[in-house]
Amino acid sequence: MKTLQNKIALVTGGNSGIGYAAARVLAERGATVVITGRRREAVETAARELGVFGFTADQAVLEDTNALVQYIREQFGRLDILFINAGIAGGGSNIENTTAEYFDTMMNINFRGAYFTLNRFIPLLPEGASVVFLSSIVAQMYAPQSSVYQASKAALNSIAKTAAAELATRKIRVNIVSPGPTRTEVLNKSGLSEAQLQQVFDHLTERIPLKKIGTADDVAGLVAYLSEDQAGFITGSEFVIDGGLTL
16 A cells, blocks of 8 residues: 655665665655665665665764755655664673774764754654654663663664654654564674574574564564554654563
């Protein structure tokens, strides 16, 4: 069903993983979709495969975000759906051993970049627009060696709820999607071998009540639903997709 016909959608980090799946579902439901990413070739390839528009931009670089806003303004004049998906996980370390460089890289992409993406796009959001932040269940978990990543997602949740309160007068909805273990390319970049990753997945599967790992499509379907008019009374909410892991 073309439930998003005539909607303009932007998916940051849309060239792979959850962003790629979300862009595909949004386009299938009728939206005109723009995806971004830091690697030009990857963005162009994904855009061609998906039949959407591609724009090379690094969420951590404010000048790139400004250029993206200008592109959307000139090409479409508004933005109905904003899925702030881009982010990194990376390897962790104990607080004692964390470097300032690692901290800044993580926060610049996951928090500062996401914050100013919303900041810059608010003027282009019409009444009835939907904003969705991709967070993570780690925002409410406190595992060792994950302090910076966890903090970046907790900060993201905080600003999403504040934004929901601020933008409600304009009928703009802001929600959060927090996946648990999900098979995406982000985990493939963690530095673990394929065998090590499989061991991690096997261990997690045993802990998850539904006995399976999430997929990008699981998340994409919820993002699309939150972007539709039938979700028009939902704002300031966090949706956990983890197979019951955090029960």
